[in-house]
Amino acid sequence: MNNQSLWSDAYRRLINNKAAVISACILAILILAAIFAPFLASHSYAYQNLELGATPPSSEYFLGTDTLGRDLLSRILYGARVSLLVGFVATAVALVIGVTWGIVAGYFGGRVDSVMMRIVDILYGLPFIIFIILLMVIFGRNIWLLFMAIGAVEWLTMARIVRGQVINIKNQEYVMAAQAMGVPNIRLFRKHIFPNILGPIAVYATLTIPQVMLLEAFLSFLGLGVQPPMSSWGTLIRYGVESMEEFSWLLIYPALTFTITLFALNFFGDGLRDALDPKTSED
Amino acid sequence: MLVIFFRRLLIAIPVILIVTSITFFLIRMAPGGPFDAEKTLPDQVIKNLNEVYNLDAPVLVQYKDYMFNLLQGDFGPSFRYPGRSVTEMIFTGFPVTLELAFYAIIVAIIIGISAGVLAAVKRNTLFDYIPMTVAMIGICMPTFLLGPLLVLYFGIYLEALPVSGWDSLPGDKILPSVTLGAAYAAYIARLSRGGMLETLNQDYIRTARAKGLSEFRVVFGHAMRGGLIPVISFLGPAAAGLIGGSFVVETIFQIPGLGRFYVEAAFNRDYTMILGTTIFFSVLIIIFNLLSDLALLLANPQSRGNNQ
Numbered sequence: 001m002n003n004q005s006l007w008s009d010a011y012r013r014l015i016n017n018k019a020a021v022i023s024a025c026i027l028a029i030l031i032l033a034a035i036f037a038p039f040l041a042s043h044s045y046a047y048q049n050l051e052l053g054a055t056p057p058s059s060e061y062f063l064g065t066d067t068l069g070r071d072l073l074s075r076i077l078y079g080a081r082v083s084l085l086v087g088f089v090a091t092a093v094a095l096v097i098g099v100t101w102g103i104v105a106g107y108f109g110g111r112v113d114s115v116m117m118r119i120v121d122i123l124y125g126l127p128f129i130i131f132i133i134l135l136m137v138i139f140g141r142n143i144w145l146l147f148m149a150i151g152a153v154e155w156l157t158m159a160r161i162v163r164g165q166v167i168n169i170k171n172q173e174y175v176m177a178a179q180a181m182g183v184p185n186i187r188l189f190r191k192h193i194f195p196n197i198l199g200p201i202a203v204y205a206t207l208t209i210p211q212v213m214l215l216e217a218f219l220s221f222l223g224l225g226v227q228p229p230m231s232s233w234g235t236l237i238r239y240g241v242e243s244m245e246e247f248s249w250l251l252i253y254p255a256l257t258f259t260i261t262l263f264a265l266n267f268f269g270d271g272l273r274d275a276l277d278p279k280t281s282e283d
Numbered sequence: 284m285l286v287i288f289f290r291r292l293l294i295a296i297p298v299i300l301i302v303t304s305i306t307f308f309l310i311r312m313a314p315g316g317p318f319d320a321e322k323t324l325p326d327q328v329i330k331n332l333n334e335v336y337n338l339d340a341p342v343l344v345q346y347k348d349y350m351f352n353l354l355q356g357d358f359g360p361s362f363r364y365p366g367r368s369v370t371e372m373i374f375t376g377f378p379v380t381l382e383l384a385f386y387a388i389i390v391a392i393i394i395g396i397s398a399g400v401l402a403a404v405k406r407n408t409l410f411d412y413i414p415m416t417v418a419m420i421g422i423c424m425p426t427f428l429l430g431p432l433l434v435l436y437f438g439i440y441l442e443a444l445p446v447s448g449w450d451s452l453p454g455d456k457i458l459p460s461v462t463l464g465a466a467y468a469a470y471i472a473r474l475s476r477g478g479m480l481e482t483l484n485q486d487y488i489r490t491a492r493a494k495g496l497s498e499f500r501v502v503f504g505h506a507m508r509g510g511l512i513p514v515i516s517f518l519g520p521a522a523a524g525l526i527g528g529s530f531v532v533e534t535i536f537q538i539p540g541l542g543r544f545y546v547e548a549a550f551n552r553d554y555t556m557i558l559g560t561t562i563f564f565s566v567l568i569i570i571f572n573l574l575s576d577l578a579l580l581l582a583n584p585q586s587r588g589n590n591q
Contacts, residue, residue, distance in 0.1 A: 122298050124520070127568045129527035130545070130561050137549045137557065138309060214425050221427040222530060222546055234427075241431040241535070245439060255428050262423040
């Protein structure tokens with residue numbers, strides 16, 4: 001009962017937040033467009049029409065074609081699949097590692113906690129971007145490796161947040177009371193601790209997705225991410241930059257799509273935080 | 284306080300050792316040798332090459348030799364550029380990257396702190412909303428997009444600034460520095476606004492106001508010291524981000540810095556170069572984090588007591 005009112009409260013607050021609702025709509029449209037890309041794209045994303053070359057937006061090709069005569073709209077739609085997939089899968093990887101790490105550290109406390117958090121501190125200080133590049137170089141430019149590598153980097157903050165929350169809740173009087181009454185650990189955890197850390201996890205996961213997408217785009221921009229003929233938004237931006245002087249639309253449309261998506265994700269995440277955790281939303 | 288610092292320092296040493304070792308063995312795990320890229324070389328040539336680069340020794344011996352040379356600042360020869368040592372390449376590239384990063388941080392601190400403090404002091408007015416919206420855009424806009432867009436506008440459309448190079452044309456340092464600094468300016472603006480808002484609500488600020496200090500002295504003399512602590516703690520991790528950013532900026536603007544060397548080495552599979560730069564960057568980051576910890580201890584007396 002209590003839980004439900006918390007979530008319905010949060011839902012009400014979220015619905016009243018215009019920026020968050022608009023962002024959610026944009027994201028929903030994008031996700032649907034990515035899923036139904038084969039039906040929406042009027043041209044193949046890989047078909048090269050070299051005679052056509054780069055053409056500006058027209059009624060035949062809504063967003064124009066690239067230097068190899070490929071339909072830009074189709075490439076953006078298929079790129080959305082890769083970019084969003086990276087965003088969700090890598091965030092899921094980060095979520096699993098980070099939440100488990102944080103719960104174990106926070107729940108057991110003491111020496112376990114200090115060792116685990118020291119490790120997080122140390123990892124936090126390392127230039128991970130370099131290690132991701134290193135992994136991509138050594139093991140080849142494999143998209144699943146990319147997911148794993150990015151996910152393995154982004155879990156650190158999640159672990160810290162979850163740990164803090166677990167410790168906070170564990171020290172509340174009602175949890176101590178439950179413990180004193182002899183409620184078994186598992187039940188204590190499931191009933192009292194887990195529901196209370198769901199909020200921050202949801203918020204932080206939403207805010208991790210744009211970070212991950214940025215990282216993927218960064219790697220693709222350097223030429224170390226997704227390989228052609230597959231396209232992610234990062235690769236599209238890379239090619240757009242190469243030819244921006246003559247064919248500016250090749251940069252502008254992928255860049256716009258990418259920026260709008262990041263905006264929507266950030267605003268939605270902020271809205272979610274305001275809704276779930278009104279206290280910390282001050283800054 | 285110094286004790287805390289030395290404890291951090293003591294932890295840093297094994298961390299550097301571990302990072303170095305992991306990188307070394309990762310590189311050795313890479314499939315294929317460094318010389319079987321383009322065309323197959325005669326066996327004798329490969330044998331000689333392996334001998335020159337000490338690749339025929341057992342891995343552990345190679346490891347021992349590498350670590351021993353590393354202690355003397357010798358990162359070994361480059362695989363791709365015969366006759367050039369990795370140390371030499373690091374020391375030609377690094378000053379350029381350092382200079383770029385320095386300008387970027389200066390840009391970020393000046394713009395970020397003034398925007399953040401202004402927004403906090405003029406809370407809920409246009410002076411708050413406009414800088415904070417711009418900051419949000421700055422955070423969402425990745426470096427690899429901002430750079431080309433600035434080039435397109437200032438370099439190609441206005442023809443006001445050079446679009447590439449470093450130290451060759453007047454003003455060619457402006458666009459790279461701004462590009463690299465922009466995202467940090469945005470973060471710093473948000474952090475300093477948050478920190479200032481919190482500090483401005485404290486009792487000692489009320490006391491300062493009550494004893495009749497001017498608003499200027501209240502903000503700059505009293506509130507800023509506490510309000511900017513989040514910014515200081517951000518600068519350490521920011522250094523790590525700057526390195527990633529410098530890869531992009533140096534690639535876009537064709538700057539001969541260490542970041543571009545690294546990306547090139549990654550493409551060319553120049554393993555010794557990758558190994559050397561990775562170690563170099565890691566040590567750098569660890570030192571930066573130590574320095575920002577130290578700065579934090581100096582700025583915030585509270586963290587001296589309870590921070591183990």
